[in-house]
Amino acid sequence: MKALYIAATGMKAQELNVEVISNNVANMRTTGYKRQRADFQDLLYENKRRMGTETSDTGTMVPNGVQLGSGVRTVATTRIMTQGTVAQSGKSLDLAVRGEGFFQINMPDGTNAYTRDGSFARSQTGQIVTADGYTLSPGITIPQDVKDLTINKQGLVQAIDTAGQTVTLGQIQIASFINKAGLQAVGDNLFTATAASGEAQLGNPGQQSYGSILQGYLEAANVDAVTELSDLISAQRAYEMNSKIVKAADEMYSTTTNMR
Known part of the structure; x- marks a missing residue:
């Protein structure tokens, strides 16, 4: 039987x-x-x-x-x-991607990981890092004496220096994948690329098929x-x-x- x-x-x-x-x-x-x-x-x-x-x-x-x-x-x-709900947080280094794309993160072993978690902070050296201290790629350093940090929808990072001048600190890029469902979750809100996902395609937010960045917002889980x-x-x-x-x-x- x-x-x-x-x-x-x-x-x-x-x-x-x-x-x-x-x-x-x-x-x-x-x-x-x-x-x-x-x-x-x-x-x-x-x-x-x-x-x-x-x-x-x-x-x-x-x-x-x-x-x-x-x-x-x-x-x-x-x-x-699918896109999770985007909610305002009020923190200048909280970023959300509205649309397609992932933040690229440099891991300690030299490899890259990818995340939709944009709850970033500033390290002791001024770099933009994740909650675990992993560096956002491409690396952007925020000087200690700047104020009024702004990140526009296209990922351009700017601030006001001590002389009151606007200075550009860097450009945030995001990664897209042919098959994003093929990414492998590794914990810590991170994914890694696999043969199924294809290689990461980097681009500036708001251009072509890439999503835009919202400063002071975080994306909630899509559960x-x-x-x-x-x-x-x-x-x-x-x-x-x-x-x-x-x-x-x-x-x-x-x-x-x-x-x-």
Whole structure:
């Protein structure tokens, strides 16, 4: 009896589904977080009677056939890269990307990572860094004696010096990807490029297909509580139904064993 093993695959799939949902809910307040969705595929089929098989020498064929499936498997946990709500924070180094693009971050090992979390700060050397001290790329240093720091929608960073003159400190660039869902999450609100995502294409905000930058704003997670709750209920009910099948298969085994 295969029902026991088929139902077990369903229970394992829904267990993973609940884990994905719980991670989404846990990150509802994480800046720039992008929700995930578990995707499933059916497993191989056993053909008891193939459709299209000839049943006589006159050419009559089996119209439907008999196929028995072997369960389900998780094929992907797809990252949903839709725009999160942009909310005002009032901090001059809080930045949000409205539209396409990621901030590029220099990691300590020399590699690049990418993020939608624009909650930046100024390091002891004046560089713009993440909450973990990783440098924004290209690097921009803010002198100690400047004031009224402004970053426009095109990513141009300017400030007023002690003489009251406007000085340009640098240009923020953002990265886009052919398949941004193919980025690999590595924690700390960071992603890294993979063969699936393609190489990063750098450009200035507001140009071509790149999004614009909003100073004093942060992008919230794109997690919707109602959607996650309804998905959780559906996953729980699917798990419950699969467990009932396991119980039914066990009772059928027991009936067969006790036959005299």
